[in-house]
Amino acid sequence: KAGVTQTPRYLIKTRGQQVTLSCSPISGHRSVSWYQQTPGQGLQFLFEYFSETQRNKGNFPGRFSGRQFSNSRSEMNVSTLELGDSALYLCASSTDAFSYNEQFFGPGTRLTVL
Amino acid sequence: AQTVTQSQPEMSVQEAETVTLSCTYDTSESDYYLFWYKQPPSRQMILVIRQEAYKQQNATENRFSVNFQKAAKSFSLKISDSQLGDAAMYFCAYSFPQTGANNLFFGTGTRLTVIP
Numbered sequence: 001k002a003g004v005t006q007t008p009r010y011l012i013k014t015r016g017q018q019v020t021l022s023c024s025p026i027s028g029h030r031s032v033s034w035y036q037q038t039p040g041q042g043l044q045f046l047f048e049y050f051s052e053t054q055r056n057k058g059n060f061p062g063r064f065s066g067r068q069f070s071n072s073r074s075e076m077n078v079s080t081l082e083l084g085d086s087a088l089y090l091c092a093s094s095t096d097a098f099s100y101n102e103q104f105f106g107p108g109t110r111l112t113v114l
Numbered sequence: 115a116q117t118v119t120q121s122q123p124e125m126s127v128q129e130a131e132t133v134t135l136s137c138t139y140d141t142s143e144s145d146y147y148l149f150w151y152k153q154p155p156s157r158q159m160i161l162v163i164r165q166e167a168y169k170q171q172n173a174t175e176n177r178f179s180v181n182f183q184k185a186a187k188s189f190s191l192k193i194s195d196s197q198l199g200d201a202a203m204y205f206c207a208y209s210f211p212q213t214g215a216n217n218l219f220f221g222t223g224t225r226l227t228v229i230p
Contacts, residue, residue, distance in 0.1 A: 043220035105159040
């Protein structure tokens with residue numbers, strides 16, 4: 001079974017631009033979570049989607065948004081990019097909404113904002 | 115606020131030896147789940163071991179075991195017979211079923227080096 005895939009793997013943008021990152025979960029998984037990983041702040045939860053509904057959102061500004069499609073694929077969007085948005089963005093999928101479930105992580109998208 | 119503290123930014127261990135990584139956490143919830151995830155260099159994060167807070171028995175997975183002290187809010191990871199492939203960042207994390215969501219709260223991580 002294929003793992004979690006994220007595209008693109010690397011992205012370079014300039015301040016003020018917007019970006020869309022994509023995540024394809026493991027087949028059959030309906031929950032997709034997004035995390036931001038930076039050296040200074042560590043791993044921080046962005047949001048989680050389950051069956052196309054956002055179930056929870058972390059403490060990030062409204063510039064960060066996401067959605068989930070009927071096939072469970074998810075996208076996150078960051079508008080008006082800032083230098084501080086440079087990070088590794090990780091997507092994780094799990095079978096359902098049970099928080100004890102193992103989350104399977106993708107390789108991440110490395111975003112650099114210049 | 116939910117916080118997870120890993121007080122050891124870096125640790126090293128000789129191959130075949132045993133190492134313990136520390137993790138403490140703070141929560142007022144009585145029901146939660148604890149995890150250790152491993153992030154090898156340039157590779158995907160994977161689950162190492164997990165523990166339900168209501169279970170007193172410490173979880174074990176092959177060479178990996180935990181020492182869960184609920185009253186002390188401590189959840190340390192012991193790696194026995196360390197192997198070169200164990201070299202990675204290790205993150206302690208927890209989640210809460212009450213939130214109805216899957217989000218994990220992570221610690222800052224411990225970088226483990228395995229010395230041949």
